Amino acid sequence: MEKLLEVKDLAVSFKTYFGEVEAVRGISFHVNKGETVALVGESGCGKSVTASSIMQLLPMPPAFYKRGQILFEGEDIVKKSEKEMQKIRGNKISMIFQDPMTSLNPTMRIGKQIVEGLIKHQKLSKKEAEEKAIEMLNLVSVPQPEKRIKQYPHEFSGGMRQRVMIALAMVSNPKLLIADEPTTALDVTVQAQILDLMKSIQEKLGTSIILITHDLGVVADMCDRVIVMYGGQLMEEGTVYEIFKEPRHPYTRKLLGSVPRLDMSRSETLHSIPGTPPDLYKPPKGCPFYDRCDEAMVICKEHMPEKEYHTNTHYSCCWLNHPMAAGVAEGSGE
Amino acid sequence: MVEPLISVRNVKKYFDVGGGKTLKAVDGISFDIYPGETFGLVGESGCGKSTAGRTIIRLYEPSGGEVIFNGKNIYELSHHDMQAIRRDFQMIFQDPYASLDPRMTVEDIIAEPLDLHKAYKNADERHDRVIELLKLVGLNEEHASRFPHEFSGGQRQRIGIARALALRPKFIVCDEPISALDVSIQAQVVNLLKELQEEMGLTYLFIAHDLSMVRYISDRVGVMYLGHMMELAKSEELYENPIHPYTQALLSAIPIPNPEVQRSRHRIILEGDVPSPIDPEDNCRFVERCPYATKICKEKEPDFVEVLEGHYVACHRAKEILDKKLTSTK
Numbered sequence: 190m191e192k193l194l195e196v197k198d199l200a201v202s203f204k205t206y207f208g209e210v211e212a213v214r215g216i217s218f219h220v221n222k223g224e225t226v227a228l229v230g231e232s233g234c235g236k237s238v239t240a241s242s243i244m245q246l247l248p249m250p251p252a253f254y255k256r257g258q259i260l261f262e263g264e265d266i267v268k269k270s271e272k273e274m275q276k277i278r279g280n281k282i283s284m285i286f287q288d289p290m291t292s293l294n295p296t297m298r299i300g301k302q303i304v305e306g307l308i309k310h311q312k313l314s315k316k317e318a319e320e321k322a323i324e325m326l327n328l329v330s331v332p333q334p335e336k337r338i339k340q341y342p343h344e345f346s347g348g349m350r351q352r353v354m355i356a357l358a359m360v361s362n363p364k365l366l367i368a369d370e371p372t373t374a375l376d377v378t379v380q381a382q383i384l385d386l387m388k389s390i391q392e393k394l395g396t397s398i399i400l401i402t403h404d405l406g407v408v409a410d411m412c413d414r415v416i417v418m419y420g421g422q423l424m425e426e427g428t429v430y431e432i433f434k435e436p437r438h439p440y441t442r443k444l445l446g447s448v449p450r451l452d453m454s455r456s457e458t459l460h461s462i463p464g465t466p467p468d469l470y471k472p473p474k475g476c477p478f479y480d481r482c483d484e485a486m487v488i489c490k491e492h493m494p495e496k497e498y499h500t501n502t503h504y505s506c507c508w509l510n511h512p513m514a515a516g517v518a519e520g521s522g523e
Numbered sequence: 524m525v526e527p528l529i530s531v532r533n534v535k536k537y538f539d540v541g542g543g544k545t546l547k548a549v550d551g552i553s554f555d556i557y558p559g560e561t562f563g564l565v566g567e568s569g570c571g572k573s574t575a576g577r578t579i580i581r582l583y584e585p586s587g588g589e590v591i592f593n594g595k596n597i598y599e600l601s602h603h604d605m606q607a608i609r610r611d612f613q614m615i616f617q618d619p620y621a622s623l624d625p626r627m628t629v630e631d632i633i634a635e636p637l638d639l640h641k642a643y644k645n646a647d648e649r650h651d652r653v654i655e656l657l658k659l660v661g662l663n664e665e666h667a668s669r670f671p672h673e674f675s676g677g678q679r680q681r682i683g684i685a686r687a688l689a690l691r692p693k694f695i696v697c698d699e700p701i702s703a704l705d706v707s708i709q710a711q712v713v714n715l716l717k718e719l720q721e722e723m724g725l726t727y728l729f730i731a732h733d734l735s736m737v738r739y740i741s742d743r744v745g746v747m748y749l750g751h752m753m754e755l756a757k758s759e760e761l762y763e764n765p766i767h768p769y770t771q772a773l774l775s776a777i778p779i780p781n782p783e784v785q786r787s788r789h790r791i792i793l794e795g796d797v798p799s800p801i802d803p804e805d806n807c808r809f810v811e812r813c814p815y816a817t818k819i820c821k822e823k824e825p826d827f828v829e830v831l832e833g834h835y836v837a838c839h840r841a842k843e844i845l846d847k848k849l850t851s852t853k
Contacts, residue, residue: 347568349796378776381793404778406735406777406778408780429782430783443707447707447709448735449735449736455758458714459714461707462708465708
């Protein structure tokens with residue numbers, strides 16, 4: 190498998206009046222060609238900041254890259270100038286957002302918004318670009334595209350707008366698509382349509398997708414690999430089957446336990462996670478999940494655990510999985 | 524036979540949208556809610572579930588129908604009598620940021636219903652009751668003097684719940700109480716609502732679009748589509764044996780957090796979007812997207828009939844679908 194994107198020890202912070210917020214604190218992962226990787230976590234865990242920093246979309250200042258590299262096709266994005274980024278953004282890497290109403294320009298016809306990128310990046314003539322726009326709207330199943338390209342975003346329903354966003358993102362045939370909660374604002378029946386659409390487009394064009402979501406059902410449906418993020422750090426990574434069947438980090442287990450299953454009896458209690466995520470103004474020295482973890486040990490408070498590999502593709506960062514801790518875990522009589 | 528706490532009969536809520544057009548948000552729904560139960564109301568955005576919740580407790584003036592509570596039709600009560608009966612009805616809102624006044628302390632927020640109904644003798648009694656309520660929802664005494672912005676989403680929702688419980692209500696409308704919260708916090712709030720129900724014998728109308736959560740919390744569930752009730756049954760029955768084609772599609776669209784199960788499922792993908800609720804025709808509201816639609820569905824509105832014990836469906840072809848299901852399982 191060829192690596193398309195490789196993030197190495199990335200740390201991103203925000204300078205604020207009250208001090209530095211360490212939103213992303215040294216994460217490493219990669220995305221292969223043609224695969225879908227899920228970035229899962231609760232609000233404030235740093236998943237959207239990670240996505241935006243791959244696109245260099247964060248306002249700088251207050252944001253800044255503290256350390257690390259983002260290698261896209263072997264080149265480091267962190268070092269790119271704004272001018273160089275404009276050649277990558279919307280061309281080789283595209284992004285779709287949660288709320289299509291705020292990410293489309295309300296004063297511009299849909300057609301013009303799609304055509305804009307084509308004329309800029311691919312140097313097509315206006316007529317060629319328009320034909321391509323109609324072809325794209327067809328691909329994302331927007332009915333009557335010839336008529337629709339002359340309409341404004343408010344004339345579309347939520348699901349249709351998200352289709353337009355996907356057409357807009359895919360029109361330049363990007364190598365990487367970053368989808369930040371693409372179906373969270375949609376109803377389940379529309380969500381099912383959009384997820385199917387993303388899958389079929391990926392098959393046709395071979396795009397890699399980073400899917401950011403908190404919906405574990407969507408992850409189970411769409412993704413090849415899953416990365417679990419918490420408090421600005423990676424807690425666990427594995428194939429979708431490894432994560433759902435054999436989660437090794439207590440946080441992953443709790444997260445999976447806190448969603449009701451359709452086969453669950455009503456008398457079962459839902460496993461909630463007490464407390465709230467850590468404050469990233471003063472990030473904890475040790476494991477960020479320490480405060481909420483009921484299996485926490487003394488060492489967890491002081492030292493962040495290293496990656497512990499369970500298979501070639503599956504690792505977790507938890508002291509419980511440290512080879513020396515095996516005795517402790519058994520001894521505590523779970 | 525247990526008497527229902529609330530009987531909703533043919534309740535309607537129309538909005539005049541100008542130009543002689545009417546938006547029929549809720550168009551004649553009927554059901555009973557029994558004491559101590561949780562009645563779940565599900566449907567996609569714009570189906571009228573929130574409007575239904577608000578119309579039932581008369582936060583919106585109804586356009587028709589009746590709601591019987593304690594033997595009285597609350598839609599016929601005077602403003603003054605309604606005020607008195609409001610003590611028994613409360614509401615928990617979706618957005619824990621918008622539903623708490625940012626300039627009031629938590630103590631004043633929670634005590635506001637007590638102030639309005641003059642439910643205490645002196646300041647000490649008021650304060651004690653607030654502390655008692657805070658403890659009930661898992662917060663503590665120190666929180667009373669703080670302001671809403673000092674709390675996280677989950678904690679704010681707890682404050683909203685404490686306020687709703689202040690007057691010891693019988694019936695609470697929970698309008699998407701957890702959809703703005705993170706997964707791990709959702710479970711905290713749902714577990715709290717369940718505990719409170721057991722302790723205080725509360726009755727809930729639980730409105731949500733998260734179908735797995737509704738199944739988990741509700742005794743009975745009603746499915747709405749464009750202002751109509753499409754199907755109503757006990758929650759296990761509805762999820763295991765959905766009859767209405769819309770319910771079937773809706774349930775099949777929920778992604779299940781288990782990759783093996785999810786990837787081998789058959790999904791019913793509905794074509795198109797929910798049509799506009801402005802001046803709808805008198806036919807089955809689902810007809811345009813329904814894979815089972817026939818001629819009669821376009822001409823006549825189906826009745827809401829009991830096809831199995833306690834299982835109601837509004838579909839012309841319900842009998843056929845049910846028979847087919849029964850023969851295929853044999």
